[in-house]
Amino acid sequence: xxxxxxxxxxxxxxxxGEIERGARELAKKFFDWYGAVFSEGALTTREKSLIALAxxxxxxxxxxxxxxxxxxxxxxSNLEQMTEAVHVAAxxxxxxxxVHGVQMLNHVDELGM
Amino acid sequence: xxxxLPTLRKQGSPLASGAAQRDLLARTPLPRSFADAxxxxxxxxxxxxxxEILQIxxxxxxxxxxxxxxxxxxPDRVEEMPRPVLEACLSFLERARIPTLDITGGAPxxxxxxxxxxxxxxxxxxxxxxxxxxxxxxxPNYADIPALLAARRVEVIASLPYYQARQTxxxxxxxxxxxxxxxxxxxxxxxxxxxxxxxxxxxTNPVGTYLPGSQAALERDWKRELQRRHDIEFDHLYTIxxxxxxxxxxxxxxxxxxxEYLTRLVNAYNxxxxxxxxxxxxLSVGWxxxxxxxxxxxxxxxxxxxxxxxxxxxxxxxxxxxRDIEIGPHCFGCTAGAGSSCxxxxxxxxxxxxxx
Numbered sequence: 118x119x120x121x122x123x124x125x126x127x128x129x130x131x132x133x134g135e136i137e138r139g140a141r142e143l144a145k146k147f148f149d150w151y152g153a154v155f156s157e158g159a160l161t162t163r164e165k166s167l168i169a170l171a172x173x174x175x176x177x178x179x180x181x182x183x184x185x186x187x188x189x190x191x192x193x194s195n196l197e198q199m200t201e202a203v204h205v206a207a208x209x210x211x212x213x214x215x216v217h218g219v220q221m222l223n224h225v226d227e228l229g230m
Numbered sequence: 231x232x233x234x235l236p237t238l239r240k241q242g243s244p245l246a247s248g249a250a251q252r253d254l255l256a257r258t259p260l261p262r263s264f265a266d267a268x269x270x271x272x273x274x275x276x277x278x279x280x281x282e283i284l285q286i287x288x289x290x291x292x293x294x295x296x297x298x299x300x301x302x303x304x305p306d307r308v309e310e311m312p313r314p315v316l317e318a319c320l321s322f323l324e325r326a327r328i329p330t331l332d333i334t335g336g337a338p339x340x341x342x343x344x345x346x347x348x349x350x351x352x353x354x355x356x357x358x359x360x361x362x363x364x365x366x367x368x369x370p371n372y373a374d375i376p377a378l379l380a381a382r383r384v385e386v387i388a389s390l391p392y393y394q395a396r397q398t399x400x401x402x403x404x405x406x407x408x409x410x411x412x413x414x415x416x417x418x419x420x421x422x423x424x425x426x427x428x429x430x431x432x433x434t435n436p437v438g439t440y441l442p443g444s445q446a447a448l449e450r451d452w453k454r455e456l457q458r459r460h461d462i463e464f465d466h467l468y469t470i471x472x473x474x475x476x477x478x479x480x481x482x483x484x485x486x487x488x489x490e491y492l493t494r495l496v497n498a499y500n501x502x503x504x505x506x507x508x509x510x511x512x513l514s515v516g517w518x519x520x521x522x523x524x525x526x527x528x529x530x531x532x533x534x535x536x537x538x539x540x541x542x543x544x545x546x547x548x549x550x551x552x553r554d555i556e557i558g559p560h561c562f563g564c565t566a567g568a569g570s571s572c573x574x575x576x577x578x579x580x581x582x583x584x585x586x
Contacts, residue, residue, distance in 0.1 A: 131497075162447055190436070191443040193451050195394060 125179045133180075163192040170199060171206040234403060235295040237304035238480055245480045246302060248531030255474065255559045258489050261496050264561045271501035276509070276555040281547060283512040285332040286311065286319050287525060288341040290517065293366050296389075296402045298435055300475040300529050303336045315519040316343055318542040324354050326547040332359045332512070334525060337366035339375045352382040359385040364413035365406060380420040385429040387468070388414070393455040397437040414462045423464040430464045435472050439482065439491050441498060441567050442469035445575040469575050471495070473526050473563040492559060498566035503575075507564045509555050515542050523555045526563070532556050 137144035155165050166189045173181030189199050238246040245251055268274035290307035292299075311319075323331055331351040338344055338360060351358050360379060367375045379386060390410055391401050398407035414430075417423065423430030432452065436442050449467035456462040472478045474492055482488040514522040519542045522528040533540050538553045568575035 157447070161450075162444065163451065187440050190438065191440050193443055193448045195392070195397065 127183060130180045130183060163189075163194055166192045167194055167198060167202045171202040174203050175206040175210055234293075234305060235297070237295055237306055238302045238477060240304070240306045243480060245476065245483070248529060251475060251479055252530050252532065252558060254479065254483075254488070255492070258492055258559065260489075260492055260559060264557045264559060267496070267499045267562070267565070268504060268557070271504050273501075273504055276504075276507075276557060278551050278553065278555065279510045281326065281328055281511065281513050281551060283330045283332050283508075284319065284323050284326075284328045284515065285334060285512050285525060286316075286347075286515045287334050287336070287517055287528060288316075288338050288344065288347070289336045291340050292335060292337040292363065293340070293369060294337070294363055294403050294406060296477070297481055298401055298472045298478040300473045300478065300526060301336065302476045302529070307336065309517045310341060311517040311519075313343070315515070315517070315542060316347060318519060318545075319515055320347070320350055320354070322542055322545045323351060323356055326545070328356065328513075328547075330357045330359060332361070334361040337363050339366050339372055345375075345378055348378065348382050348384060352384070357385065358382060359387055362386050362388040362413075363402075364388050364390065364410040367413055367416065368409055376416050376420055376422075380422065380428055383428065385431070386417060386422060387431045387433060388417075388464075389435075390414075390432045390452075391434050391437050393452055393459065401435070401437045411460050411462065414456075414460070414464070418463055423462075431466045431468055432464050433468045433470055435470050439472070439485070439487055441471055441494065442575070445469045445568060469568070471563045471566055474560055475526055475529050475563075492562065495562035495566040499562060500565055500567060503568060504565040507561075509564075513545075513550060519543060521545060521550070523553075524564075526560060527556055527558075530558070530560065532558065 134144070134148075136147075155162065155169070160168075166185060169181065170185040170189050173185050186199070189202075245254070265274055268276055287301070289310035290301055290303045291305065291310065292301075292303035292307070293305060295304040319331075322328070331347075333344070333347065335341070339362070341347075348358055348360070366372055378384075388410075389402070390398065390407075392398050395407035398410065399405065402410075414423075417430055420428065422428040434442065434448065434452070442448070445467060448469060452467045453464070456464070474482060474488065474495070479488065482491050509523040509527075512524060514525050514528050516522060516528050520528075521534045521540055521542060522532065523534055527533070533556075534550070535553045535556060538549045539545050
């Protein structure tokens, strides 16, 4: 494998479809499902885009952050809404650590006198 | 309003020239040509359907200098449609029985004969549409314009890129949003956008190098937010893609993103949008009477085919309806995603964002 200066490259994102090379049917199922997930439903496409942006930050996927920062703007979201979405992701990540403090308290209570 | 930026013309920018813009676009490497894209959709050569709209660009003078403006309009521009050209436009409108006169600029109301053109076109029975920047009507000596438009049942198509000040001012100039809200309130007060039959449509261009989203979805957001925040109503929202022409092209060049943006437009080519592009039912007239396939070709100084009459003085409908439309890489701006035209999106986009 050639030496690459960075692990992630923005020009790799449009190549996502090449994932079909190893499993065509599975790729087709994934992309069909993906398209259906993001189409207008009980949630608007703009709301789904903001959720995707938040999740992209939670899972720290550079490709998803690139795609959904642009997509959120295209769907009409503004910086304030996008920032709040990222804060939601950050709050859940931070909260998920902190709430495990209850586990720690359980241990402290069990082990202490 | 705040400071007005100098036009490309005033800056002495090479991109003030249509030929220089065409040359830059032609030199930009792209995945395929617009002609090839049309061929793939059985639309080449691109031909008109029927001329339903006569779009006249009455001049390049404007009280704003928006950063995406494809006209490079501004206060320092002096080009103005002279009287004989205006007369020829009205004569063709009547003679060829074109249903709609679309008046654009610059800020069209700054033309000294704007009021008369509106009145005469309406008297001919034409549906008149006015491309309004919402702030020229606030200037001294132009306060009568909204009432005139209402009296002649003129459809107003007004630019407002976003329902918040920051984005709007970033594109159109400091203080423009606040002034635009005043302009919209005046139009609402006359019955525009209120279901009275006086039509007020808004136009949004992306405030950046991305494409516009779904017109229907954005319209819902714009209606809700403008009502909630400012008690403003309107009829429809049109989404228009930023065209890689003039000031937006200069912006792309400054950012080093011309190829990236054009490639995005090429990759978003939508055959359904191509079938509905505005040049198929519109004839565009420049301030000096030269005929163009659209206002974008006009700014690139790319007139209609040499095989047909090229000025409004010798315009002939049948010949013009049989012309081949002049195309170039910029045309991908009208066929990307849901498409784009002076009337907004022309198709429903089938594009889906995939990651991510």
